[in-house]
Amino acid sequence: MELAxxxxxxxxxxxxxxxxFLVTLVGALPLGVVVALCRMSRLKPVAWIARIYIxxxxxxxxxxxxxxxxxxxxxxxGLSMGTSWKFVACSIGFILNYAAYFGEIYRSGxxxxxxxxxxxxxxxxxxxxxxxxxxxLPQVIKRILPAMGNEIITLxxxxxxxxxxxxxxxxxxxxxxxxxxxxxxxxIIAAAIYWVFNFVVxxxxxHIEKRLSYYHD
Amino acid sequence: MSEKPLLSLxxxxxxxxxxxxLKDITLEVAEGxxxxxxxxxxxxxxxxxxxxxxxxxxxxxxxAYGDLVVAEDNGAAHAVYAGKExxxxxxxxxxxxxxxxNLFPHFTVLQxxxxxxxxxxxxxxxxxxxxxxxxxxxxxxxxxxxxxPCELSGGQQQRVAIARALATDPDILFFDEPTxxxxxxxxxxxxxxxxxxxxxxxTMVVVTHEMSFARDVADRIIFMDGGVIVxxxxxxxxxxxxxxxxxxxxxxxxxxx
Numbered sequence: 001m002e003l004a005x006x007x008x009x010x011x012x013x014x015x016x017x018x019x020x021f022l023v024t025l026v027g028a029l030p031l032g033v034v035v036a037l038c039r040m041s042r043l044k045p046v047a048w049i050a051r052i053y054i055x056x057x058x059x060x061x062x063x064x065x066x067x068x069x070x071x072x073x074x075x076x077x078g079l080s081m082g083t084s085w086k087f088v089a090c091s092i093g094f095i096l097n098y099a100a101y102f103g104e105i106y107r108s109g110x111x112x113x114x115x116x117x118x119x120x121x122x123x124x125x126x127x128x129x130x131x132x133x134x135x136x137l138p139q140v141i142k143r144i145l146p147a148m149g150n151e152i153i154t155l156x157x158x159x160x161x162x163x164x165x166x167x168x169x170x171x172x173x174x175x176x177x178x179x180x181x182x183x184x185x186x187x188i189i190a191a192a193i194y195w196v197f198n199f200v201v202x203x204x205x206x207h208i209e210k211r212l213s214y215y216h217d
Numbered sequence: 218m219s220e221k222p223l224l225s226l227x228x229x230x231x232x233x234x235x236x237x238x239l240k241d242i243t244l245e246v247a248e249g250x251x252x253x254x255x256x257x258x259x260x261x262x263x264x265x266x267x268x269x270x271x272x273x274x275x276x277x278x279x280x281a282y283g284d285l286v287v288a289e290d291n292g293a294a295h296a297v298y299a300g301k302e303x304x305x306x307x308x309x310x311x312x313x314x315x316x317x318x319n320l321f322p323h324f325t326v327l328q329x330x331x332x333x334x335x336x337x338x339x340x341x342x343x344x345x346x347x348x349x350x351x352x353x354x355x356x357x358x359x360x361x362x363x364x365x366p367c368e369l370s371g372g373q374q375q376r377v378a379i380a381r382a383l384a385t386d387p388d389i390l391f392f393d394e395p396t397x398x399x400x401x402x403x404x405x406x407x408x409x410x411x412x413x414x415x416x417x418x419x420t421m422v423v424v425t426h427e428m429s430f431a432r433d434v435a436d437r438i439i440f441m442d443g444g445v446i447v448x449x450x451x452x453x454x455x456x457x458x459x460x461x462x463x464x465x466x467x468x469x470x471x472x473x474x
Contacts, residue, residue, distance in 0.1 A: 116319035
């Protein structure tokens, strides 16, 4: 097989990889804020539910969680889902898992904002929601960026777990190619593409960090 | 006082756990009056301001801004607070300047002063900026509009904080040790600004350790210790001829600054 054909197949896998990556970010970045707020809620039951949720999401393998969402509807409810369910199951699995990790990172950031910021906002008459969205969250984002960077880069690599659901993302393509071609080359190319992907992610993170460096506190 | 005092805090009580911090404090401030609160740390000065500015809730007593009743004593020495809307209205009547400035670090100087005007008071952006520039000029900070707080000295930051507090046109301005976090050479600029405000008859309550400033600027001085008002009276009177033994001891410790 020609290198170009191999490359094409891998790049077609990359489309799914990128899709999983983006869908997870779009879902888990905001959901993580909700998780953090629930985890810090003064309502004990809410805080406890968030704690248990985080504990399960972090304490069990993501691969297993993906299988759960994939086959759960059938084994638990006897529902047979269509062939496109795997994409939904994949999205649910990734978003819920990453929201737990993001939530804890947000929490660390939120708790690092000095009380004086809340007090100044309160005296000026900001509502609680305004205080959080306008005063606290922007400062939190700057503080948690390095920790978020770690998670986001891990996410790029974790997309390969979607192979257990039969989604032909890049790792599945590489595996299939390696088997059919009896060659290491597909793996090496895939590794290179993952690395380039993450290089772009790193550049983007550096860019955001630079943009937020106009102040320090 | 024929009119209702701008601030009326009566029989204020506040404990943290089992420790009483305010024991039956009554403080009324009339329009145009400048009141300085002095006293040793832990005497309840800051807690008093924090209760007046709704950062802490009173256990007992009442709190009103003019005719706006924020908290009422229910008769059993328990303070009952009015609803959110009333509290929101009260917040538009006062401003607070913190010891540590508490500027919003991610906002420019201009945004720090305009944001609440726009978001809370619903002023137009143009109107808010005009007000901000006017205040910055008054604070001797023209030209700093687009800087962020971390680029300013402590004294400049505190003056921005004063401008921010004034921008919403409060009836009364509270200062919680406004110069305690500043180097001596930066203190003067901030004190001068407060002095100018006093000359304009801005109603102010200032918790301070600057005794000569208190004497010169305040109409009335309150000496607090152990959660009670030990002595209060005309500024020069309290500083120069303190009647109470505890006031004398405190002023002696502080010396003349």
